[in-house]
Each structure stands twice: as structure tokens, then as C-alpha cells.
Amino acid sequence: MRRPSIAIAAIAVTATLGLTACAGGGASDSAAAAGTAAADGATTSTINLYAYAVPKVGFDVVIPAFQKTKAGQGVQFQQSYGASGDQSRKVAAGAEADFVNFSVEPDITRLVDAGLVDPNWNANEHKGIPFGSVVTIVVRKGNPKGIKDWDDLLKPGLEVVTPNPFSSGSAKWNLLAPYAAKSNGGVDKAAGLAYVSALVKDHVKVQPKSGREATETFLQGSGDVLLSYENEALFIEKNGDPVEHVTPPTTFKIENPAAVLKGSKNLATATAFNDYLYTPEAQKLLAEAGFRPVDPTVAQEYTSKFPAPTKLWTIADLGGWKTVDSTLFKKDVGDIAKIYDQATQ
Amino acid sequence: MTPDTDQQRRGPYPETDAAPLPPRPDATAPDGIRPHGGDAALPDTPPDTLPTGRPAEPPRGTTRPRRHGKGLRRLRGPLGIGIVTLWLSVIVLLPLAALTVAAFDEGLAGFWEAVTAPAALASLWVTVLVSAVVALVNAVVGTLVAWVLVRDEFRGKRFVNAVIDLPFALPTIVASIVLLSLYGPNSPIGVELNATRWGLVVALLFVTLPFVVRSVQPVLIEADHEVEEAAASLGATTWTTFRRIVLPTLAPAILSGTGLAFARAIGEYGSVVLIGGNIPRETQVASQYIQQQIEIDRPLNAAAVSVALLAIAFVTLLLLRVVSSRSQRREERDA
Numbered sequence: 001m002r003r004p005s006i007a008i009a010a011i012a013v014t015a016t017l018g019l020t021a022c023a024g025g026g027a028s029d030s031a032a033a034a035g036t037a038a039a040d041g042a043t044t045s046t047i048n049l050y051a052y053a054v055p056k057v058g059f060d061v062v063i064p065a066f067q068k069t070k071a072g073q074g075v076q077f078q079q080s081y082g083a084s085g086d087q088s089r090k091v092a093a094g095a096e097a098d099f100v101n102f103s104v105e106p107d108i109t110r111l112v113d114a115g116l117v118d119p120n121w122n123a124n125e126h127k128g129i130p131f132g133s134v135v136t137i138v139v140r141k142g143n144p145k146g147i148k149d150w151d152d153l154l155k156p157g158l159e160v161v162t163p164n165p166f167s168s169g170s171a172k173w174n175l176l177a178p179y180a181a182k183s184n185g186g187v188d189k190a191a192g193l194a195y196v197s198a199l200v201k202d203h204v205k206v207q208p209k210s211g212r213e214a215t216e217t218f219l220q221g222s223g224d225v226l227l228s229y230e231n232e233a234l235f236i237e238k239n240g241d242p243v244e245h246v247t248p249p250t251t252f253k254i255e256n257p258a259a260v261l262k263g264s265k266n267l268a269t270a271t272a273f274n275d276y277l278y279t280p281e282a283q284k285l286l287a288e289a290g291f292r293p294v295d296p297t298v299a300q301e302y303t304s305k306f307p308a309p310t311k312l313w314t315i316a317d318l319g320g321w322k323t324v325d326s327t328l329f330k331k332d333v334g335d336i337a338k339i340y341d342q343a344t345q
Numbered sequence: 346m347t348p349d350t351d352q353q354r355r356g357p358y359p360e361t362d363a364a365p366l367p368p369r370p371d372a373t374a375p376d377g378i379r380p381h382g383g384d385a386a387l388p389d390t391p392p393d394t395l396p397t398g399r400p401a402e403p404p405r406g407t408t409r410p411r412r413h414g415k416g417l418r419r420l421r422g423p424l425g426i427g428i429v430t431l432w433l434s435v436i437v438l439l440p441l442a443a444l445t446v447a448a449f450d451e452g453l454a455g456f457w458e459a460v461t462a463p464a465a466l467a468s469l470w471v472t473v474l475v476s477a478v479v480a481l482v483n484a485v486v487g488t489l490v491a492w493v494l495v496r497d498e499f500r501g502k503r504f505v506n507a508v509i510d511l512p513f514a515l516p517t518i519v520a521s522i523v524l525l526s527l528y529g530p531n532s533p534i535g536v537e538l539n540a541t542r543w544g545l546v547v548a549l550l551f552v553t554l555p556f557v558v559r560s561v562q563p564v565l566i567e568a569d570h571e572v573e574e575a576a577a578s579l580g581a582t583t584w585t586t587f588r589r590i591v592l593p594t595l596a597p598a599i600l601s602g603t604g605l606a607f608a609r610a611i612g613e614y615g616s617v618v619l620i621g622g623n624i625p626r627e628t629q630v631a632s633q634y635i636q637q638q639i640e641i642d643r644p645l646n647a648a649a650v651s652v653a654l655l656a657i658a659f660v661t662l663l664l665l666r667v668v669s670s671r672s673q674r675r676e677e678r679d680a
Contacts, residue, residue, distance in 0.1 A: 085640075167642075206622070207623075208623075209640045220525075
């Protein structure tokens, strides 16, 4: 019996070594790490947070700060991050969430339609948008392909990484930015769609599911250009990855909504957390993490960090999400949806 | 994705049941009398070796007659069959039926459209192509590894023997990270395989390594050395001996190991997810396509391709059984 036990021990030891050696390298979109430990004796409640893929860096600083406030004492967080549309469908399908933060408004509208979020969720002064960003172009260090504006992306042979708009909110913003620029805010629809079609057909080869996964794909060496949130670009630059970003003179304002679920077991704490996001304190932390603040006073302080593009189109300029989603992104019907399906089928 | 691969994940050792037990040395005795009472007894005979190649202790309980427990004896009858049927239904058949129903949600036309979408077809093609390459490489190299482990003595043999099972012990996603750190961008050895089909091949070779080795090893241990010596003394060259004596004995085991490796490879997800690159029409395998269709809210496409994958796996295993039972029959006739 000695021999087998040695062999088993060898397997176990090697496997453990392998596991520990690799533990640091895990790429995960849905880190379910809980928040910091509760203060002894304080009442504990847990907020289940479902968010799109990239704001984790923001919540990583905002959550500990919230836990230091009176309302946040002892509150635990169970966080899940992933592709915006995918996350929204999970919550609609019954995943237990107290607070949601998605990339695009339609993903919250889905929960309103499902009776999970109050129709007045966006009644506050910032319309339910605690932070935002702009669409930017990430290139390799030194910008070897000389990318400056949207037209440069159509250079022959250039490969663009942008996620799949059927699962990712980031992808929708990424395609809306050049669409708005080329169509002059939706006036010349045909010109806008022609650009999107050329981009998707000839330059988009991979279809990552989320903005985060697109970043990972790009950092692993695929593609010449990554379309992404400015906050994501700032984040990976800060991490020391060999990339830089170019914000085109005409781009798009990203607005990332957040809402509380009305059937939440921790309605009071979840609402308190949602309200906290709009406080100057949280807005500053978010700005430090790379997200454009919505509080005008805080935004004033960070103008140098977040330069205003020459022209910034907004979703309102295109008629609001309801119009944009049904005419451009709706499965089998929307113009961009059809272009994307045709190119990727 | 397929029940076959799931079944494989449950236990570290490939089922040896697909391969007939090796011809027992005494079965080839000149008088042709089988000491164990004919064919029927063969499958019931406990294997003499564990798949790891170590002599086994006699299995406890099977040799001792059971006097207590009438219930256990009743298990062999209709009750036993009932339990097996129920278990298989709940665990395997019903979920498969549900999946098939989902795949035909929009009728045969909907199913056909989903499966023949160019991206779906491409992913199935990439999957089968890469898995076939992997299975073939495994057939050759796996047999060689088993040969060395059984016939050669060297320092650290026991360690190597344990390493063979490592791919089973490692979670497949870990395999992916391991391979990415060696063959990914900024590869320390200057070989960048990520986002290529070679990357897929390497990842799948990693996770399917044990199948052929572990099927062939016990057969090789059992194989009668004297027959080879006899062949050599009759003037056969090494190659002839291998071709005429060794290979026929090993063939069913090699075939079974190769088939299982293939079945495992077509359903593999974790090990290819990072190194494969998931490029549609190039390195996107069927399991990744299915995952993607779920994420973009097209469950019908996912179910349809799953059914196609299932059919491929099923046909593979079926062929395997037919071929191995035929070769078993031939073996017995020859004996």
C-alpha cells in the first residue's frame, strides 16, 4: 500500500503547486468577492450587486467608503460583474439582486418591464445616471498605426476589437459613437450605417462578450485597435499595460445607469447606497477611478483629467434609448443588429 | 456539453468497458479450453490490474458469498433494471430529450437554419478537425508513453506515471492559464500559439493525454512477453513482431482510448477558452459558439448546435463499440 499513497501524494502536491502558481492569473468577469468584514456587533445586511463588466474598479473604492458612512456600517456586498445585457437577463430571469448598474438604459428598462424596478427609478436630478464616460480608441503604445479619428479605423487590414452588441453595452456605445459622428447625430442615417457596416464587416474579427473581455482579448495580442470606455482605457494604462488611448474629436457621451430593485430585501440599505453614489465624496472617488462624474462641482475639479471633446453626441441627440434600441439594436429588426448579424453569421 | 464528456469528468479513469479485456494468456493455450467457462464469464471477471498498472488487491466483497441481505440479491432482478433505467433517465436521457425539444422549438427548418448558419458550421468543423488531429496524435504518442512506462525501467518512473494523471486533476481552466503563460503573448520560450488552431491542438492534447495511456497500460502489462520472444526466435524482425503480435493485442485498447480522447476533445471548453482566442470561423470551437449564443440570448441556436455536437459524440462512441466488439470477436475466433 505504500506505493499508491506516494503516487497520490505526488499528484496532490503537484496539483496544489500548479493551483497556487496560477491563482494570481485568473481572468474573471464575475468576481463574487464579498466586501470587507463587518464591524463587530453591527447589524449586517448584504447587498447583491449586479453590474456590467468594467465598473468594478469604481465600486472597489466606493464600497469601502460607503461602509465607513453611518448608513453603510456593517453592510456586506456580494458583487457580480459581466456583460451588461447578459447580467440584465440573469436578473430578469430571477437572480437575486438588490442593486443593479448597467452600461445602457435598455438593460434597466428590461427590469422595469419585468416589474422588478420601479418605473420612476430615473426620477432623480441626474436621471438615474451616477457616472459616465466617453467612447475612446485604445491603441498599442506609440500609436504605430497612427490612429487619430474614426476614418483611420477603416484603413485596409486594420483589425478592431469591440465586443458583441447583443450581449455588451460597451459594444453599443462603441458603434453609436462613429454612427453619430458620421450621420451628424442621426440626420444622415445612411452615412452612419455605411460606416458601421464597413467597420463591422471588414475590421471586426472577434466578438468578445463584454467590454472587459474585449480588453483582455486586446491585451493578449489580438487586433490593432480597441474601442472602449475612457475609464477602461485609463484603468489599463494605469496598470502599466503597453497601450495608450486617443479620444477622437467627435465622440459619444456614455451614461451608465444604476437602480435599486423594488422587491429588494434590503431596500433601505440598497437605496442608501444608490443615493451615496451621487454624493460629492463618492463622485470624487469615482472620478479618481477614471469615471466622469455627474456632479457639476466635482466635474469642474476634474476638467483637466477629462478633457471635453470638440463635439460630444449624446443618446438624447439620437432620440433617446427607446428609439435607438428599437431602430438600431433590436434583434432581427434594428439596422445595426442586421449589419452585425450578416457580418458574423 | 455532451453526456459522454461529463461522464468522463466524473472519474479519473477512462471506462475500460468499451475495450474488451485483453486476451488472457491462458486463452491462447493450444488446447483452446477457456478456464473461466467461456465468453460469458469474461466481462464479469474482475480486471487483474488497476488502470494505473499496479496489481490490484482482490476486490473486497465480490469473492465472498453474501449470505445476508435478501434485498441485494433481489437487486439483480427487475428492481435492479428498474433502478438503472430510472437513474439513466433522470440523469442522462430526460435532460437530453429536453435539449432536443428545445432545439426543435421552431420546427425542423429552425433547427436546420441554426445548425447550418456559417458561423455554426465553421465552429463544428473546427471542433471536429482539431479533435481528430488530437485523437490521432494521442493514438501514437499515448501508446508510446504507455510502452515506455510498462516496459522500461528508469529513475523517476513513478513520478512520470503520476504526472500522466495531472491533466485530470487540474481544472481545465487552469490548464488554459498554464498554457497561456507558456505559449501566450510574450512567451518565455518564444512560441506564441494563442488564438491559433495549434493553440487549440496543444490545449486539447494536454487534457486528453491520459486516455490512451491509461487504456493501453493495463493491456500491455497483461500481454504475454513469451509470445513476442517466440516470434523473435522464429526470426521475426522487431517491426514484424510489433505489427503482427503486439499491435493486434493493443489495438482495441488504443482504439478505445483514442475514441474517448476524441469525444472528450469535441466537448472541451475550459482548456481552450483562453488560449483559443475564440475567433469565429478560425478558432471558435462548438462549445464556445454555444456559450456565445446563450450570452447573446439565442438559446435556440445554442440548443441546435448542442444537439449536433451530441450526435457527433454519440456516433463516435457507437462506432467505437461496433469496431471493438468486432475485433474482440475476431480475437476470439483466432484464439
